[in-house]
Amino acid sequence: MLQLAGHSFSSRLLLGSGKFASPELMQAAVTESGSQLVTLALKRLKPGEKSLDLVAPLQQAGVQLLPNTSGAANAREAVFAAELARELLQTNLLKLEIHPDPRYLMPDPEATLQAARQLVKLGFVVLPYCSPDPVLCLRLQEAGCAAVMPLGSAIGSNQGLQNRAMLEIIIEQAKVPVIVDAGIGQPSHACDALEMGASAVLVNTAIATAADPVRAAYAFKLAVAAGLAARQARCATPLRQASATSPVDALMAYLR
Amino acid sequence: MSVESTIAIFLNTVETLLPADMTVAALVQAEAADQPVAVALNQQVLPKRLWASTKLQRQDQVLLFQLVAGG
Amino acid sequence: MNQASSHLTFSSVLANLAQTDLLLTPYTAADVRRALQQSQPGLHDLMALLSPAATELLPELLHKASQLTRQHFGAARQLFAPLYMSNLCANECTYCGFSMSQAVKRRVLNSAELLQEAQAVKAMGHDQLLLVAGEHERKVGMAYFRQQIPLLRPLFSRLMLEVQPLATDEYRELKQLGIDTVLVYQETYQPTAYQQYHLKGKKTDLSWRLDTPDRLGQAGIDKIGLGILLGLADWRTDALRLATHLRYLQQQYWHCQFSLALPRLRPCSGGITPAIEISEQQLVQLYAAFRIFAPEVDLTLSTREPAQLRDLLLPLMITSLSAGSKTQPGGYQVAPQSLEQFSIDDDRSPAQMALQLQKLALQPVWTNWHPALGR
Numbered sequence: 001m002l003q004l005a006g007h008s009f010s011s012r013l014l015l016g017s018g019k020f021a022s023p024e025l026m027q028a029a030v031t032e033s034g035s036q037l038v039t040l041a042l043k044r045l046k047p048g049e050k051s052l053d054l055v056a057p058l059q060q061a062g063v064q065l066l067p068n069t070s071g072a073a074n075a076r077e078a079v080f081a082a083e084l085a086r087e088l089l090q091t092n093l094l095k096l097e098i099h100p101d102p103r104y105l106m107p108d109p110e111a112t113l114q115a116a117r118q119l120v121k122l123g124f125v126v127l128p129y130c131s132p133d134p135v136l137c138l139r140l141q142e143a144g145c146a147a148v149m150p151l152g153s154a155i156g157s158n159q160g161l162q163n164r165a166m167l168e169i170i171i172e173q174a175k176v177p178v179i180v181d182a183g184i185g186q187p188s189h190a191c192d193a194l195e196m197g198a199s200a201v202l203v204n205t206a207i208a209t210a211a212d213p214v215r216a217a218y219a220f221k222l223a224v225a226a227g228l229a230a231r232q233a234r235c236a237t238p239l240r241q242a243s244a245t246s247p248v249d250a251l252m253a254y255l256r
Numbered sequence: 257m258s259v260e261s262t263i264a265i266f267l268n269t270v271e272t273l274l275p276a277d278m279t280v281a282a283l284v285q286a287e288a289a290d291q292p293v294a295v296a297l298n299q300q301v302l303p304k305r306l307w308a309s310t311k312l313q314r315q316d317q318v319l320l321f322q323l324v325a326g327g
Numbered sequence: 328m329n330q331a332s333s334h335l336t337f338s339s340v341l342a343n344l345a346q347t348d349l350l351l352t353p354y355t356a357a358d359v360r361r362a363l364q365q366s367q368p369g370l371h372d373l374m375a376l377l378s379p380a381a382t383e384l385l386p387e388l389l390h391k392a393s394q395l396t397r398q399h400f401g402a403a404r405q406l407f408a409p410l411y412m413s414n415l416c417a418n419e420c421t422y423c424g425f426s427m428s429q430a431v432k433r434r435v436l437n438s439a440e441l442l443q444e445a446q447a448v449k450a451m452g453h454d455q456l457l458l459v460a461g462e463h464e465r466k467v468g469m470a471y472f473r474q475q476i477p478l479l480r481p482l483f484s485r486l487m488l489e490v491q492p493l494a495t496d497e498y499r500e501l502k503q504l505g506i507d508t509v510l511v512y513q514e515t516y517q518p519t520a521y522q523q524y525h526l527k528g529k530k531t532d533l534s535w536r537l538d539t540p541d542r543l544g545q546a547g548i549d550k551i552g553l554g555i556l557l558g559l560a561d562w563r564t565d566a567l568r569l570a571t572h573l574r575y576l577q578q579q580y581w582h583c584q585f586s587l588a589l590p591r592l593r594p595c596s597g598g599i600t601p602a603i604e605i606s607e608q609q610l611v612q613l614y615a616a617f618r619i620f621a622p623e624v625d626l627t628l629s630t631r632e633p634a635q636l637r638d639l640l641l642p643l644m645i646t647s648l649s650a651g652s653k654t655q656p657g658g659y660q661v662a663p664q665s666l667e668q669f670s671i672d673d674d675r676s677p678a679q680m681a682l683q684l685q686k687l688a689l690q691p692v693w694t695n696w697h698p699a700l701g702r
Contacts, residue, residue: 018326041326087294
């Protein structure tokens with residue numbers, strides 16, 4: 001079970017709600033994926049425009065909504081967005097996301113850490129999106145975050161787990177769940193992340209922009225389950241070739 | 257209308273004329289009907305329980321937020 | 328500071344640990360090979376590597392250990408010397424020459440004597456000093472350390488400490504005084520055995536000793552030395568507990584470095600014969616298993632072990648070593664005839680050790696970090 005500050009989730013697949021062709025398609029994909037945590041963003045209301053209520057249908061489907069601070073360019077904006085989101089959803093769960101660079105959407109480590117500290121003090125359950133930097137992840141945990149969400153690769157790039165070595169270290173050192181977020185382009189990437197020991201993955205673009213998003217959601221559901229089962233079965237990891245050294249022979253001879 | 261019975265506020269950064277003793281709750285009702293929104297008044301989040309008792313003042317900056325698909 | 332560490336210490340974790348499945352599983356060659364392939368070995372893998380099945384596959388363990396040592400440490404081997412400040416001890420430990428009831432001339436070195444000893448150690452080439460003392464809170468406690476450490480600090484690039492377990496605040500103060508490494512060996516993690524060997528004094532308090540690394544982590548000490556004394560109790564059980572302790576500490580205090588020592592019980596005056604004999608083969612298997620389990624951890628082999636064995640293990644697994652050691656207070660200069668804590672087997676001088684290391688294609692390292700660079 002994925003444990004996040006008192007909540008338990010059996011699904012290890014989180015979904016982003018953006019980029020779908022229609023709300024109906026988004027809801028169908030969510031249902032097919034078995035996801036229990038879906039992110040939503042905040043936007044200023046356009047006066048006079050009636051917008052669709054996404055909240056009710058998802059909540060009716062038993063999904064926990066996870067507001068994110070996407071759009072915030074600094075800590076102050078992120079904290080502000082968090083408080084608005086809490087008002088709207090009456091939940092303390094929050095995905096903290098600060099990317100001031102509009103080109104690559106890379107998360108700002110300084111602002112994220114600063115905002116995380118403030119938000120934890122304000123009673124939020126903070127899930128910070130961050131670069132796969134092991135020490136940054138440790139600092140975020142020290143600040144009281146309920147999980148860490150290191151990126152696999154740039155948002156929307158579908159490049160998979162580009163920083164495997166870093167993710168392995170983060171997973172090894174983490175005392176909270178590690179949720180790999182961003183860049184997961186194929187179900188095999190998601191499977192890989194779970195096999196590696198990540199607690200969960202968050203997928204958006206790969207499902208939303210697939211030719212058949214509902215089928216893609218199904219594939220991701222299976223992939224995540226397979227990765228988790230592989231981890232639990234303790235399948236062998238790739239063998240590294242050992243080079244022969246005569247000191248070993250010398251020691252064995254001595255011991256005989 | 258006399259000047260005292262209307263005030264100018266900024267609604268989502270757009271200057272808007274409103275009746276003088278309008279409450280936030282009434283404004284939300286007028287602008288967002290039955291949609292779930294969050295309100296920020298002068299850069300501070302205004303909890304829903306205070307909407308009915310908060311009257312808008314001249315030059316107030318009101319921002320209305322909703323949840324959308326994303327992230 | 329990590330919010331978990333203020334509540335949790337290892338003694339509460341150990342109290343709830345049975346690990347029966349890990350201890351009783353009949354590990355097979357397949358388990359051993361799987362353990363050798365893991366990129367992040369767990370406790371199950373460690374036990375597989377310590378099993379009789381692994382003894383049959385020892386060369387494979389040694390190859391893997393050798394590869395990991397080279398990857399993490401290259402050819403560098405750290406040299407240091409112990410300096411015994413005092414043999415006064417308020418504990419009764421049946422295996423130790425300094426035990427309270429032993430009729431040995433007790434000595435606490437004063438400042439002048441310490442400086443003399445320190446200069447003798449320096450003259451041999453050493454730059455990293457391990458200050459050792461018997462456990463005597465009153466006569467060799469914080470007041471003594473506060474007085475002596477500042478005298479020694481300017482003489483060595485690194486000062487390490489192996490004395491009685493102290494409180495967190497005291498470790499914080501010691502860190503300010505310039506101690507960056509503290510060694511505290513649990514001897515045995517098994518409560519029944521522990522009680523049989525530790526009869527009197529503060530050392531009878533197993534939990535106080537056991538929680539010392541937690542206090543070190545909380546105090547921000549850079550490096551923590553753990554260890555078990557082989558021969559006191561079932562070695563596989565103690566190895567498992569030690570490994571569990573290490574993993575716990577690595578998780579709780581991620582900024583700390585660790586070293587492990589696995590001394591074997593050696594003859595000492597009035598001392599006991601080991602309850603359990605550990606063969607050289609088993610010792611080698613233990614070191615190999617720990618190298619594979621924790622590739623980045625410093626492994627030390629003391630001068631209690633024969634020179635030939637040390638020379639064979641240094642290229643493969645051992646990354647730090649003492650040389651030219653004297654295990655009695657005043658042993659280098661002031662009073663060389665006095666009684667040692669335990670007898671040395673490898674009595675080669677530091678210069679001889681350095682030469683031998685070079686012959687083994689290894690690099691002796693005297694200085695790890697220069698204080699001028701700041702700490």
